Amino acid sequence: MEEPPQTWFEACARTLTDPQNQRVWSIIVSLFGDLAQKPGDRLSGSALSRIIMPMGIKPEAIRVALHRLRKDGWIDSARTGRASAHYLTEFGRARSAEVTPRIYTRVPDTPADWHLLIAEDGSGQSALDEMLLTADYFSLARNAALGAGPAPEASEELMSFDVRARAVPDWVRARACPEDLAESCHSLLDALERAAALLPAEGGITPLQTATLRMLIVHRWRRVVLRMPDLPTAFFPPDWPGPDCRAAVFHLLDRLPRPALSDLDAD
Amino acid sequence: MEEPPQTWFEACARTLTDPQNQRVWSIIVSLFGDLAQKPGDRLSGSALSRIIMPMGIKPEAIRVALHRLRKDGWIDSARTGRASAHYLTEFGRARSAEVTPRIYTRVPDTPADWHLLIAEDGSGQSALDEMLLTADYFSLARNAALGAGPAPEASEELMSFDVRARAVPDWVRARACPEDLAESCHSLLDALERAAALLPAEGGITPLQTATLRMLIVHRWRRVVLRMPDLPTAFFPPDWPGPDCRAAVFHLLDRLPRPALSDLDAD
Numbered sequence: 001m002e003e004p005p006q007t008w009f010e011a012c013a014r015t016l017t018d019p020q021n022q023r024v025w026s027i028i029v030s031l032f033g034d035l036a037q038k039p040g041d042r043l044s045g046s047a048l049s050r051i052i053m054p055m056g057i058k059p060e061a062i063r064v065a066l067h068r069l070r071k072d073g074w075i076d077s078a079r080t081g082r083a084s085a086h087y088l089t090e091f092g093r094a095r096s097a098e099v100t101p102r103i104y105t106r107v108p109d110t111p112a113d114w115h116l117l118i119a120e121d122g123s124g125q126s127a128l129d130e131m132l133l134t135a136d137y138f139s140l141a142r143n144a145a146l147g148a149g150p151a152p153e154a155s156e157e158l159m160s161f162d163v164r165a166r167a168v169p170d171w172v173r174a175r176a177c178p179e180d181l182a183e184s185c186h187s188l189l190d191a192l193e194r195a196a197a198l199l200p201a202e203g204g205i206t207p208l209q210t211a212t213l214r215m216l217i218v219h220r221w222r223r224v225v226l227r228m229p230d231l232p233t234a235f236f237p238p239d240w241p242g243p244d245c246r247a248a249v250f251h252l253l254d255r256l257p258r259p260a261l262s263d264l265d266a267d
Numbered sequence: 268m269e270e271p272p273q274t275w276f277e278a279c280a281r282t283l284t285d286p287q288n289q290r291v292w293s294i295i296v297s298l299f300g301d302l303a304q305k306p307g308d309r310l311s312g313s314a315l316s317r318i319i320m321p322m323g324i325k326p327e328a329i330r331v332a333l334h335r336l337r338k339d340g341w342i343d344s345a346r347t348g349r350a351s352a353h354y355l356t357e358f359g360r361a362r363s364a365e366v367t368p369r370i371y372t373r374v375p376d377t378p379a380d381w382h383l384l385i386a387e388d389g390s391g392q393s394a395l396d397e398m399l400l401t402a403d404y405f406s407l408a409r410n411a412a413l414g415a416g417p418a419p420e421a422s423e424e425l426m427s428f429d430v431r432a433r434a435v436p437d438w439v440r441a442r443a444c445p446e447d448l449a450e451s452c453h454s455l456l457d458a459l460e461r462a463a464a465l466l467p468a469e470g471g472i473t474p475l476q477t478a479t480l481r482m483l484i485v486h487r488w489r490r491v492v493l494r495m496p497d498l499p500t501a502f503f504p505p506d507w508p509g510p511d512c513r514a515a516v517f518h519l520l521d522r523l524p525r526p527a528l529s530d531l532d533a534d
Contacts, residue, residue: 116383116428120438121408140426141388143408151433159407159439161383163428166418171387172426 009209012198013054015191016216018223020184024057024065029074030219032088033096033103035211036261045077045084047264051211102230103222106250110232115151118159119143127157138176138229148230168234176235177228177242184224185241192217192248199255207259207266214256221249276476279465280321282458283483285490287451291324291332296341297486299355300363300370302478303528312344312351314531318478369497370489373517377499382418385426386410394424405443405496415497435501443502444495444509451491452508459484459515466522474526474533481523488516 031051036043043051052062066086069075074092078085088096102108119128121143128145131137137145151160195213199205205213228242229235236242298318303310310318315333316326333353336342341359345352355363369375386395388410395412398404404412418427462480466472472480495509496502503509 115433116430118408118411120436124438141385141410144385144411153434155434155436157436157438158434159436160433161428161430162433163383163430166382166427166429167420167422167425169387169422169424169426171391171424 008198008200009205009212010054012195013212013216015195015198016213016220017055018216018220019187020223022055022057024052024061025068027052027055027057027215027219028062028065028069029092029096030222031211031215032075032086032092033100033222034214034218035258035264037088037093037096037100039093040087041261042078042085042087043261044265045086047208047211047261048086050208051215051264054212055216099222099226103218103225106246108230108246110230111148113149114163114165114232115147115149116140116161116163117145117147117151117155118161119157124157127155131155131158136230138231138235140172140175146231165232165234170237173235173237176231177237177240181224181227182237182241185228185245188220188224189241189245189248191220192245192252196248196252196255199252202255202257205256207263210256210259211264214253214258217249217252217256221245275465275467276472276480277321279462280479280483282462282465283480283487284322285483285487286454287490289322289324291319291328292335294319294322294324294482294486295329295332295336296359296363297489298478298482299342299353299359300367300489301481301485302525302531304355304360304363304367306360307354308528309345309352309354310528311532312353314475314478314528315353317475318482318531321479322483366489366493370485370492373513375497375513377497378415380416381430381432381499382414382416383407383428383430384412384414384418384422385428386424391424394422398422398425403497405498405502407439407442413498432499432501437504440502440504443498444504444507448491448494449504449508452495452512455487455491456508456512456515458487459512459519463515463519463522466519469522469524472523474530477523477526478531481520481525484516484519484523488512 028048031048032041032043035041048066049059049062053059066075066077069092070077073089074095075086076089078087117128117131117137119125125143128143131147132139132145135147137147139145146163151162195217199213224245295315298315299308299310302308316329319329320326333342333344336359337344340356341362342353343356345354384395384398384404386392392410395410398414399406399412402414404414406412413430418429462484466480491512
């Protein structure tokens with residue numbers, strides 16, 4: 001049994017914590033992406049711990065995650081006496097920058113032009129699978145993938161069409177928005193609304209509390225938005241919670257302006 | 268061993284005869300479609316025999332084929348004393364009229380607009396198969412079919428796009444023009460050129476000879492052209508003989524103007 005939360009902050013943090021398995025290294029990636037993505041941005045070891053620990057994550061788990069992120073080339077650390085500072089490597093910043101537009105856009109820019117690639121039944125599959133790995137495609141069927149913009153000059157093996165969607169049947173909508181994604185989206189929307197009701201006025205929130213709550217929101221939203229295909233509205237079920245969820249994310253982030261890094265070691 | 272042909276006409280008829288299995292009822296359908304498709308058009312039994320027999324087909328085979336065509340509702344026959352006359356039924360005329368434009372067009376009208384239907388993997392197949400049966404579609408893959416014009420409002424089960432082809436890979440070209448179709452087309456083109464060289468000037472050909480040769484050309488062309496999809500040029504292999512074959516068909520038919528039905532019983 002969890003103890004009942006004592007403060008608005010504990011209640012808020014608990015509400016916003018992703019009910020799915022939390023991977024600490026992935027949370028740290030979300031945190032750096034949100035607060036310390038620019039060259040020269042650093043987070044002290046103590047600030048990092050104080051931001052993350054309210055999620056119920058132990059210092060040992062943070063150390064292990066940092067070790068893994070260093071090993072994978074995402075993060076580097078510097079030590080001055082007993083104090084440590086962590087920062088994204090160039091590689092880490094590049095990976096972070098890749099997804100930042102999709103995570104932080106308030107009005108997703110759905111392309112007007114689309115193209116469809118079709119692979120030959122059987123042996124042709126692998127040419128399409130390669131495209132799916134290296135670019136953003138929506139897999140419409142085993143042998144068909146929808147991509148934004150005009151068809152690439154690319155492959156000799158794939159049939160390509162410039163397309164405009166006419167009729168979108170339910171099975172395509174279910175493929176664009178699998179049930180578990182819709183559930184994650186609904187549950188995040190619900191958490192955001194409950195957190196918004198708990199949040200005090202701006203003056204009553206410390207920079208560290210702000211950092212923690214932003215990290216929780218961004219991390220959970222990241223796990224939803226990066227799975228949402230940027231498809232025209234017709235591809236989504238009528239009750240699709242995506243746009244409401246996106247609006248609630250930015251409504252709450254706007255009430256939690258990004259703190260200065262220097263303020264995170266001050267209190 | 269066949270005997271060597273004695274006359275230009277025998278040589279011409281032999282050259283133009285389809286080397287594939289000849290179904291007599293199908294040849295008779297080609298003949299009526301070419302010469303006697305209008306309401307009221309009739310072919311006497313003796314004209315019919317004299318047109319078809321130069322292909323090496325026996326009177327008994329013609330009788331059997333006529334019996335089958337009557338049974339299937341394509342043809343009706345009237346008898347006056349010992350003479351018989353045959354004509355297309357309303358059903359037969361309708362079926363014949365359906366394919367006449369594709370057989371006789373000199374410049375195929377390739378649509379500018381196309382649509383693509385995609386069925387769900389597995390269970391969705393049957394909805395697409397139904398469309399393929401009832402309308403002209405090019406089957407691009409088990410679950411994808413290309414049709415002329417804008418997408419139909421139709422099905423709730425099929426994803427539909429308005430499309431413009433961008434890149435056409437070899438496997439699609441092979442699907443549009445299977446090897447055996449290309450071979451039939453090459454072999455017909457070759458036969459037409461040899462026949463054109465054998466043909467005397469217009470005055471030297473009787474109405475019955477004209478009817479026989481036209482029937483042979485139309486029958487063989489029908490078997491090729493009805494299998495050729497009306498797709499944009501990009502879908503055909505660069506050495507595709509279709510356009511040359513079509514040109515040769517009409518070049519030869521123009522030298523063999525359709526005889527009046529009344530002239531077929533005259534000589």
